Amino acid sequence: MTVRDLLVAATDELEQAGVPSPRVDAEWLLAHALGVSRTELYVDGDEAPADRERVFRELVARRAGREPLAYVLGEWGFRRLSLRVDPRVLIPRPETELLVERCLELLADRAEPSVLDVGVGSGAIALAIADEHPGATVVATDSSADALAVAAENVARTGLGVELIEGALFAGLDGPFDLIVSNPPYVTPDEIGALPPEVAEHEPRAALIESGATQAMAEQALPRLVPGGSLALEVADGRASTVASLLEALGYEDVTINEDLAHRERVVDGRAPG
Ligand SMILES: C[S@@+](CC[C@H](N)C(=O)[O-])C[C@H]1O[C@@H](n2cnc3c(N)ncnc32)[C@H](O)[C@@H]1O
Numbered sequence: 001m002t003v004r005d006l007l008v009a010a011t012d013e014l015e016q017a018g019v020p021s022p023r024v025d026a027e028w029l030l031a032h033a034l035g036v037s038r039t040e041l042y043v044d045g046d047e048a049p050a051d052r053e054r055v056f057r058e059l060v061a062r063r064a065g066r067e068p069l070a071y072v073l074g075e076w077g078f079r080r081l082s083l084r085v086d087p088r089v090l091i092p093r094p095e096t097e098l099l100v101e102r103c104l105e106l107l108a109d110r111a112e113p114s115v116l117d118v119g120v121g122s123g124a125i126a127l128a129i130a131d132e133h134p135g136a137t138v139v140a141t142d143s144s145a146d147a148l149a150v151a152a153e154n155v156a157r158t159g160l161g162v163e164l165i166e167g168a169l170f171a172g173l174d175g176p177f178d179l180i181v182s183n184p185p186y187v188t189p190d191e192i193g194a195l196p197p198e199v200a201e202h203e204p205r206a207a208l209i210e211s212g213a214t215q216a217m218a219e220q221a222l223p224r225l226v227p228g229g230s231l232a233l234e235v236a237d238g239r240a241s242t243v244a245s246l247l248e249a250l251g252y253e254d255v256t257i258n259e260d261l262a263h264r265e266r267v268v269d270g271r272a273p274g
Helices: 003-016 022-034 050-064 069-073 094-106 124-132 145-158 189-194 213-224 240-250
Strands: 075-078 081-084 114-118 137-142 162-166 177-182 225-234 253-259 265-271
Touching: 003 022, 003 050, 022 050, 022 069, 050 069, 069 075, 075 124, 081 124, 081 145, 094 124, 094 177, 094 225, 094 265, 114 124, 114 213, 124 137, 124 145, 124 162, 124 177, 137 145, 145 162, 177 213, 213 225, 213 240, 240 253, 240 265
Parallel strands: 114 137, 114 177, 137 162, 177 225
Antiparallel strands: 075 081, 225 265, 253 265
8 A cells, every 4th residue: 555545544543443643643653664754754655565564554553452652652752862662651741841841940050960850760851851961960760660671771772871770769869969850640549530541551550640759759858959959840730739838838948830831830849948
């Protein structure tokens, strides 16, 4: 079949399966199968080689089963990086790119800051900070050995210097750090059923379900920050003011709520006194 016919058939299959953006996903999958960019799909109307067509059909079938596009592709873009992702890690989200943006602002006047990312997952936050603030020394932890294995692949893939440590929250990490950052799990158990199947059935529960990590992090980060150092947290939509009040009650100063491009309050940060 020609590229055009393959795209039409796959778009139809994905639409029937309830995939929210069937045409775009079909383009990503065909580009991946053919080893070209999405733009190059439209350069000529050639027949796709039979072996590539078989690969494409397998990818489309996985996506039609509502496996996330990022897992089917095996990689996902995050800021300037392309990261390996699979079901062992949360797929990095656009709002987390805002969290990194805020971290870079908080570090702007520090030439060689020490940074800790708690709950590193794929490595997205830690690696993006290491990439965009080359003076930073970045340590990252996760309680999931599976997630750390993916993060280690991404450290090797990007060639960036991030030290990975297995452990819950701050186990064995006294600091002090100029910045502690985290995108902790924040989906409540009653919200999980309302999530699309891509999230609810495929992404790791330990990365999704709220387990008190935000509160524990806020309480335990303060003594691990240098005076004037920052804690920056991604929060669920609608919970920023609660987390901001928590930080203020714990003694953080300059507590700030940051909005994403859609004006949703998704990042909260505060400074240690000093
Ligand atoms: C929402 S994911 C964030 C992953 C990545 N930082 C990102 O933003 O894409 C949360 C991560 O925290 C880890 N995690 C959950 N509870 C933890 C805890 N108590 N201590 C350390 N890591 C934890 C999970 O295994 C998961 O990788």
